Amino acid sequence: MARKAGKQTRILENIPSISGFASVVSKKEGEGPIGSEFDIVSEDAYFGEKTWEKAESRIQKDAINKAMDKAGITPSELEIVFAGDLLNQCIGSAYAMRDLGIPFVGLYGACSTMAESLGLASLFVDCGIVSCAAAVTSSHFCSAERQFRFPLEYGGVRTPTSQWTVTGGGAAIVTNGESPPFVKRVCIGKINDLGITDINNMGAAMAPAAADTLSQYFEDTLTSADNYDMIFTGDLGYVGSELFKELLQRAGIDLGKKHMDCGKLIYDKSQKVEAGGSGCGCSASVLCSFILNRIKEGIWRNVLFMATGALMSPTSNQQGESIPGIAHLVHLSAEK
Amino acid sequence: MARKAGKQTRILENIPSISGFASVVSKKEGEGPIGSEFDIVSEDAYFGEKTWEKAESRIQKDAINKAMDKAGITPSELEIVFAGDLLNQCIGSAYAMRDLGIPFVGLYGACSTMAESLGLASLFVDCGIVSCAAAVTSSHFCSAERQFRFPLEYGGVRTPTSQWTVTGGGAAIVTNGESPPFVKRVCIGKINDLGITDINNMGAAMAPAAADTLSQYFEDTLTSADNYDMIFTGDLGYVGSELFKELLQRAGIDLGKKHMDCGKLIYDKSQKVEAGGSGCGCSASVLCSFILNRIKEGIWRNVLFMATGALMSPTSNQQGESIPGIAHLVHLSAEK
Numbered sequence: 001m002a003r004k005a006g007k008q009t010r011i012l013e014n015i016p017s018i019s020g021f022a023s024v025v026s027k028k029e030g031e032g033p034i035g036s037e038f039d040i041v042s043e044d045a046y047f048g049e050k051t052w053e054k055a056e057s058r059i060q061k062d063a064i065n066k067a068m069d070k071a072g073i074t075p076s077e078l079e080i081v082f083a084g085d086l087l088n089q090c091i092g093s094a095y096a097m098r099d100l101g102i103p104f105v106g107l108y109g110a111c112s113t114m115a116e117s118l119g120l121a122s123l124f125v126d127c128g129i130v131s132c133a134a135a136v137t138s139s140h141f142c143s144a145e146r147q148f149r150f151p152l153e154y155g156g157v158r159t160p161t162s163q164w165t166v167t168g169g170g171a172a173i174v175t176n177g178e179s180p181p182f183v184k185r186v187c188i189g190k191i192n193d194l195g196i197t198d199i200n201n202m203g204a205a206m207a208p209a210a211a212d213t214l215s216q217y218f219e220d221t222l223t224s225a226d227n228y229d230m231i232f233t234g235d236l237g238y239v240g241s242e243l244f245k246e247l248l249q250r251a252g253i254d255l256g257k258k259h260m261d262c263g264k265l266i267y268d269k270s271q272k273v274e275a276g277g278s279g280c281g282c283s284a285s286v287l288c289s290f291i292l293n294r295i296k297e298g299i300w301r302n303v304l305f306m307a308t309g310a311l312m313s314p315t316s317n318q319q320g321e322s323i324p325g326i327a328h329l330v331h332l333s334a335e336k
Numbered sequence: 337m338a339r340k341a342g343k344q345t346r347i348l349e350n351i352p353s354i355s356g357f358a359s360v361v362s363k364k365e366g367e368g369p370i371g372s373e374f375d376i377v378s379e380d381a382y383f384g385e386k387t388w389e390k391a392e393s394r395i396q397k398d399a400i401n402k403a404m405d406k407a408g409i410t411p412s413e414l415e416i417v418f419a420g421d422l423l424n425q426c427i428g429s430a431y432a433m434r435d436l437g438i439p440f441v442g443l444y445g446a447c448s449t450m451a452e453s454l455g456l457a458s459l460f461v462d463c464g465i466v467s468c469a470a471a472v473t474s475s476h477f478c479s480a481e482r483q484f485r486f487p488l489e490y491g492g493v494r495t496p497t498s499q500w501t502v503t504g505g506g507a508a509i510v511t512n513g514e515s516p517p518f519v520k521r522v523c524i525g526k527i528n529d530l531g532i533t534d535i536n537n538m539g540a541a542m543a544p545a546a547a548d549t550l551s552q553y554f555e556d557t558l559t560s561a562d563n564y565d566m567i568f569t570g571d572l573g574y575v576g577s578e579l580f581k582e583l584l585q586r587a588g589i590d591l592g593k594k595h596m597d598c599g600k601l602i603y604d605k606s607q608k609v610e611a612g613g614s615g616c617g618c619s620a621s622v623l624c625s626f627i628l629n630r631i632k633e634g635i636w637r638n639v640l641f642m643a644t645g646a647l648m649s650p651t652s653n654q655q656g657e658s659i660p661g662i663a664h665l666v667h668l669s670a671e672k
Contacts, residue, residue, distance in 0.1 A: 001337075001463070001464065001465070002463065002465045010465055045425045050655075051655050053651055053655065066353050066626055076406045077542045084442075084444060086650065087650075088424040088425070089422075089424070089444065089647065089648065090444040090458060090647075091647070091648065091649045094527065094647035094648075094660050095652065095657065095660065097527055098527045098529055098660045101345050102526060103525060103663060104524070104525070104526060104527050105445075105452065105524060106420075106443060106444040106446075106452070106645075106647070106662075107441070107444060107458070108420060108425065108426040108442040108443060109441075109442045109444055110425065110442075116441065116442070120441070120456075123460075123463075124459075127338065127459075127464075127465065129459055129463065129618070131485035137617045138512055151339040188416060188439040188440070189440070190437055190438060190439055190440060191430065191433055191436075192354075239631035276481060306454070311425065311426075311430035311442070312425065312427065313423065313424045313425070315389055315423070315424060315427065315433065316389065317423075319389065319390070321388075321427075324430050326440060
């Protein structure tokens with residue numbers, strides 16, 4: 001049973017557990033600062049498949065299978081899967097989940113999908129709709145560049161504000177288990193749009209949504225940054241993170257040194273990724289390795305995970321539309 | 337509180353009400369056999385906007401606003417919106433919901449979205465996660481043709497199995513109200529793929545998923561066609577409907593005269609739509625007019641609504657992939 005707190009937050013009264021989680025990435029992410037944390041690092045950007053899109057489905061398949069292994073469950077115990085990705089018509093997820101034979105809820109939340117899927121999975125388990133749910137997402141640098149910007153073969157020059165789409169994904173299995181990490185609260189975000197139109201500056205387009213969701217969550221729960229060990233955003237990157245903190249400061253909220261962004265964390269600056277990592281797979285792979293590992297080990301007791309999405313398409317951009325952003329938040333904890 | 341029934345079905349114990357619903361279509365649908373049932377019929381395919389994509393967002397905006405009017409609620413009472421559409425990155429929904437300022441869960445279920453969104457909204461209200469939720473979706477003939485097949489300007493010849501994407505949409509407001517229609521059960525479907533690769537024969541690609549979900553639902557609930565007044569599929573059309581019934585007959589299930597398909601119902605054969613209507617807006621506009629009107633009036637007491645989606649993209653099709661289908665089911669009733 002989820003109890004309402006304020007306007008947007010829901011307190012999970014049964015406090016579900018993330019019984020298993022797994023991350024899958026490619027070589028570049030494996031060479032980054034947290035490379036040793038990932039479960040699977042593929043040397044081959046095609047992951048043994050013939051196209052980048054099929055490689056992305058493979059990432060999701062490997063992630064969910066590994067997460068089920070780590071949770072000690074078989075596919076027949078899984079009652080529902082929440083999944084989505086960035087590809088047109090979310091084919092990364094549909095083709096990945098095709099063979100599983102499990103009820104499937106397809107999502108589109110752009111790069112907010114890991115928080116959206118984990119939030120829904122946690123609410124479903126908390127309310128007893130299912131006993132075991134999965135949350136999965138992915139992105140792939142090559143399929144995303146081709147679809148959103150230019151085919152790689154064009155050799156387009158990248159702008160300093162552009163971000164590097166992570167080739168990777170993550171999966172989390174949510175159950176009524178008794179071991180940490182636990183999910184304590186979920187805050188589903190609203191769409192925010194401050195008029196950014198530059199598709200090479202996604203961090204700035206998503207920052208207002210992140211600031212809005214976090215300040216609403218603090219208001220709903222009567223908590224502040226003091227109550228958490230770390231506050232993670234998904235993929236605001238270097239540019240968006242600055243704007244995010246500026247917007248919060250204007251609202252009188254100071255995160256001190258507690259804010260970290262998955263897009264800043266996943267690559268080293270020497271890896272030539274301009275403003276940092278992005279894509280659904282960015283926050284998904286960092287959550288399902290670095291973050292959840294530390295909560296499981298008790299290094300961090302309370303963490304906010306907030307993935308952010310830019311809800312535009314190349315078509316809306318060509319039609320002169322600004323970029324709407326969204327951010328969903330999940331409160332993760334080491335204690336029940 | 338949702339109670340489990342069998343493998344995939346959930347029985348809603350608080351039995352939420354659809355307090356308001358509305359449908360929006362364009363001229364062609366307005367001229368069809370159920371044209372007089374729709375709330376809003378636009379003579380202008382652009383709905384007063386400058387592009388087809390913006391027209392599609394306008395459809396969703398008009399549908400949700402009209403549904404809120406009919407439910408007698410204001411946007412501030414709405415606690416969450418579940419919405420999706422067929423456009424790349426689901427921009428139809430994102431731009432429609434941008435100004436509402438309500439927590440937003442973006443979905444991608446292709447043409448199954450009306451059942452997916454209504455199912456999730458009903459589960460959320462039933463479990464007390466929210467008191468008031470909306471389910472919304474749309475499609476537009478011109479934006480869909482350009483994106484999935486050929487730009488209209490090419491004048492491509494249509495095949496006899498091809499279906500006509502409905503320009504329209506629907507919205508339903510789910511609450512704890514005491515007036516019919518009510519939502520009694522939800523069955524989230526699995527992905528099915530029998531190897532169809534012809535993107536001009538979507539009905540056939542979706543039929544196996546519809547047959548799978550319906551037979552699973554009957555098994556889960558120990559009911560049969562005898563327990564319902566009507567059983568609606570979303571947009572299998574003429575070709576897919578035949579295959580659907582054939583697959584069910586092989587499983588020993590006979591629907592008699594109780595099966596109707598929204599894609600067959602929305603246009604007259606004289607309207608040159610080949611195998612019938614399709615698109616998220618097809619089942620959405622028929623549900624939020626013809627079907628819910630009859631349940632509200634008590635003409636039908638128990639109806640199954642099952643929207644079906646084809647989870648492919650032009651890219652997956654070009655890469656030789658077959659078309660995975662999915663179908664979600666909602667049991668609607670005139671009695672609590």
